[in-house]
Amino acid sequence: MQPKKLFEILLENYEQQYWWPAKSNWEVIVGAILTQNTSWIQVEKAIANLKAKRKLSLNAIQEINEQELGELIKPAGYFNQKAVYLKEIAKYIQENYSGDLDKWFAKDLIDLRTELLGLKGIGPETCDSILLYAAKKPVFVIDAYTKRLSERLDLTDKLDYNDLQEFFQLNLKKNVQLYNEFHALIVNHAKNYCLKENPKCEKCILKKECFFIKK
DNA sequence: ACCCAGGTGTTTC
DNA sequence: GAAACACATGGG
Numbered sequence: 001m002q003p004k005k006l007f008e009i010l011l012e013n014y015e016q017q018y019w020w021p022a023k024s025n026w027e028v029i030v031g032a033i034l035t036q037n038t039s040w041i042q043v044e045k046a047i048a049n050l051k052a053k054r055k056l057s058l059n060a061i062q063e064i065n066e067q068e069l070g071e072l073i074k075p076a077g078y079f080n081q082k083a084v085y086l087k088e089i090a091k092y093i094q095e096n097y098s099g100d101l102d103k104w105f106a107k108d109l110i111d112l113r114t115e116l117l118g119l120k121g122i123g124p125e126t127c128d129s130i131l132l133y134a135a136k137k138p139v140f141v142i143d144a145y146t147k148r149l150s151e152r153l154d155l156t157d158k159l160d161y162n163d164l165q166e167f168f169q170l171n172l173k174k175n176v177q178l179y180n181e182f183h184a185l186i187v188n189h190a191k192n193y194c195l196k197e198n199p200k201c202e203k204c205i206l207k208k209e210c211f212f213i214k215k
Numbered sequence: 216a217c218c219c220a221g222g223t224g225t226t227t228c
Numbered sequence: 229g230a231a232a233c234a235c236a237t238g239g240g
Contacts, residue, residue: 036222077237123223143221187221
């Protein structure tokens with residue numbers, strides 16, 4: 001199956017997702033870090049805590065101490081390391097770009113990606129989520145669901161992060177809105193439990209194509 | 216009780 | 229290199 005066809009099937013079966021659910025680019029970054037291996041509902045609680053204490057801003061996160069920040073983001077899990085990650089990226093943006101995200105995002109994409117990946121706590125998925133959903137760059141995000149889906153639909157043979165990303169980008173129009181919606185739809189599709197390691201595919205919309213159903 | 220969540224970093228073979 | 233492990237709360 002071609003990626004374009006997969007996108008069409010997802011769009012036919014689900015509502016448009018209109019990600020990212022955040023009010024500012026900085027909030028996208030905070031959410032991207034908090035949601036690492038964590039359900040979005042927990043991230044919402046953590047962000048609500050930050051907002052209630054007025055500690056969400058780039059400045060506030062630099063000023064608050066690590067333990068206090070950890071307490072506020074506790075619902076999102078891994079709060080000790082995530083507190084460090086948040087403070088580190090806030091400090092980086094402050095020191096290198098005067099706290100001006102737009103200035104950073106105006107840089108060349110390759111440089112921007114390299115800088116992001118150089119930060120502690122920013123791996124490939126978080127990096128590309130920030131590039132796509134905050135910086136609005138045409139970068140396809142690969143997550144565990146995308147990987148499983150690609151494998152089960154036998155979309156392509158190589159499944160490591162970079163090969164998979166290249167596969168989608170080469171086989172789709174280079175379009176921020178398309179990449180945005182595609183990734184969001186895959187995550188939404190996962191709610192049907194068919195993209196888990198031990199899938200239940202009763203409601204799967206991909207019955208005819210899914211590797212697990214075919215068998 | 217068990218599995219999982221919009222992963223990442225470190226350690227170990 | 230690639231597995232294996234730690235990180236941690238909370239929902240189903």
